[in-house]
Amino acid sequence: MNPTIAVLLTCHNRKDKTLQCLTNLFVQQGLNVDFKFEVFLVDDASTDGTSEAVKSQFHSVKIIKGDGNLFWNRGMRLAWETAAASKNFDYYLWLNDDTFLLTDALITMLSGANINTIVCGSTYGLSNKKATYGGYVQQKLIEPNTFLQQCDYFNGNCVLICRDVFEKIGLLDSFFHHAVGDFDYSLRAKKAGVQFYVASKYIGTCENHVSLPKWRDPKVNLSARLNNLYSATSGCYPFEFFIYDRRHNGVLLAVRRFITLHLRALFPYLWFKNLNT
Incomplete structure (x- = not known):
């Protein structure tokens, strides 16, 4: 049987980016024609018409309404919780709505997936072509090198989690609002003996948001x-x-x-x- 994947996103007032993210997702190449993925998008009280635009352009996307106080971590948790309650998926894919997938991203991620594994996708910035998000070893961001590389923890921009890991670790911790939830999940998984890897090549683009707070x-x-x-x-x-x-x-x-x-x-x-x- 072909694997089933629940793609999980959360958004707030980034309509253009959300639509671009979904456009790139739905033009993935190299997948079997019977391959199935379902998209679960939490719209955390956007006021820019995001939900309406998504409904118009992507009829199959399941939109879950938030109250405006979920932010990234709790929004992703709600999307995940909703997806898991609807079906027993083989994989769950975290995807940030400002991460724009390359056309072979999903097949790249799946090629590194196995039982009890997590595959983290690396992104680069269009401005300088340097790595922006992905997996880390000793606080250093790893660059893809055509092989799977083990990492210590990862950003949540694009992460593929198999069903066995989900059944062992569960959801993102609802204690966290926005940041840290992805790092916390990876470290909890590591303590539980889960192996996780950086995908063999870049899976998409995402600009670096690091600036003086x-x-x-x-x-x-x-x-x-x-x-x-x-x-x-x-x-x-x-x-x-x-x-x-x-x-x-x-x-x-x-x-x-x-x-x-x-x-x-x-x-x-x-x-x-x-x-x-």
Whole structure:
């Protein structure tokens, strides 16, 4: 039998990117004509007409409505939960809506998949052709080299998870709002003995979103810096990062990072001058 895949996405007010992502998904090549995949998209209260546009152009996509407070991790969890309740899929594919697949992405991912495995796809930026997201070894982003490579943890931009892994590890942890959930899932899987690999070649493009956050920017006033630090999308929400660190790196590192995050927000000028970051 041909494998069945549930493709999981979540979105909020990125209509053009979401539509481009789906367009690239539906023109995949190299797959058997009987190959089946179903798309589960959480629209987290978009106001830009995303749902209507998706319904018009991609009739088969199953749209799940969010309340606007799900963000990436909880939105992806809802998509996954909905998919798993509808059918016993062979694979689940996490896919960010700003990740634009190459035409052979799915066949590349599937060729590295096996029982009790996770395959992580690597992306590159169009501006400089350098790796942007994927799998890491000792905090270094791996570049594809035509072979499967084991990694320590991975970004959630494009990740293929087999049914056996899902049955063992379960869903993304609902404790996390936006960031960290993908890293947490990979480390939980690693502790459970799951093997995961970086796909043999790039599977798509995604621009790097790394920039100086508002909570570390000396040009932003203190109140705005602290508000940003405690926003779900800051990437370093202190209490969530504390739980993540305590779970995977120990309580001492968790306490250290918790304090450091606040020092960076309170004294960005001093931090930049003395620590050169």
